[in-house]
Amino acid sequence: MRFVTFEEGGAARVGVVRGEAVVPVSDLVPDVPASMKALIATGVPAGLEDALGRAPADAGRPLAGLTLRMPIADPGKIVCIGLNYHDHAEETGQAVPTYPPVFMRCTTSLVGPGEPMIVPKCSEQLDYEAELTVVIGRACRHVSPADALEYVFGYTLMNEGSVRDYQRKSTQWTGAKNFDRTGPVGPWITTADAVPPGAAGLRIRTLLNGAVMQEADTSGMIFDVAAIVSTLSEIMTLEPGDLIATGTPAGVGMGRRPPVWLKPGDEVTVEVEGVGALTNPVAAEA
Incomplete structure (x- = not known):
């Protein structure tokens, strides 16, 4: 459903x-x-x-x-996993992680389906990132990978917009990942029983003005959904309605030569097969 x-x-x-x-x-x-x-x-x-x-x-x-609107207006937590596809780690020139890189987004950084992603006044380097996003269905703490999928209600999409020059200003990514209205979420939640376990083996891609920029398979994740939920539950109590963005594959704008940044007037769509497609225009900050 x-x-x-x-x-x-x-x-x-x-x-x-x-x-x-x-x-x-x-x-x-x-x-x-x-x-x-x-x-x-x-x-x-x-x-x-x-x-x-x-x-x-x-x-x-x-x-x-x-x-x-955003499927969940008030998620308690928005947890994100970085460098979670082998090909994306390669295109950024970074080592494949042995533990999931974890960072958080705040609610003011998010927008709903069809709402504009905002290019901030202070930077032109807004990048797209197609991400399968987990929706937690039941509270959990210290769950094993074998049991972790029992706590997943379903899946949605996030275009985990990143301001790349600000990502390089610091050793951690909080600033670059939390500019206002840079992270669309939606368009709906597809329940876990409607896709393969852990949403594995699904095509994921980004289209920018109709051109395919990212195209991969969720089986390319370094840490799968069960591993991510289990690992996060070692750190924090996951609660109903929490969102977990599971990382993006290769093809981001930063990795292209020359780089491709989102510009006012663009339209960007992120898709995951069987889950949905999320489309947003791009606009300048007022």
């Missing part, structure tokens, strides 16, 4: 995607949580899939006419 947060009447609603339409969850089953984060915490409502199957063909709203 695919769950989406959309705007209606000035308020956010949670819906389930069926074909080219979105059916509000509250139209299908009673007493459902009002937010995506609460729905994840309580679990998919019993009978929802059956109710969706029985709903009339014209139930719901056309997906194309909706304003989609």
Whole structure:
């Protein structure tokens, strides 16, 4: 199933995607949580899939006419893994890590589907990064890799925008990864049962103005989803609605000669097969 947060009447609603339409969850089953984060915490409502199957063909709203928001408006944590594809480590000239490089993003750095990524006033070096993003479904701490996927609710996408000259200003990446409105997330959450275990073996790519810039396979990750969830759970309690961006493959703008930076007027799409496609325009900071 695919769950989406959309705007209606000035308020956010949670819906389930069926074909080219979105059916509000509250139209299908009673007493459902009002937010995506609460729905994840309580679990998919019993009978929802059956109710969706029985709903009339014209139930719901056309997906194309909706304003989609970030699937989770208030993730408790946004954890990111760096250098997690062999080919990306190679293109950056860095050694393949033996332990996942971990950094955090804050909520002000994120935007929803269709919202502009912002090129900051102080830099022209905004780069794209297609990333499969894990959505945690149940609280966990000290879980083994063998059990880690049991705590994954589903997957979404992040274009983990990075301001590269600021990434080189410091030995850690917090500044470069937290410029306002540089990290689109969405367009929805695809539940874990809809893709292979750990979302392995799925094509991942970036298109910039229609041209393919990144194209790889999630099996190319150095640390797979189970390993990432297990490792992070050694450090922190992972909670429902937390997001984990799992790294990007080769083909980023920084690695090209000459480099390719996102410019106002561009349109960038990141895709993961079976999960979805997330498209955003690029604009200058006001």
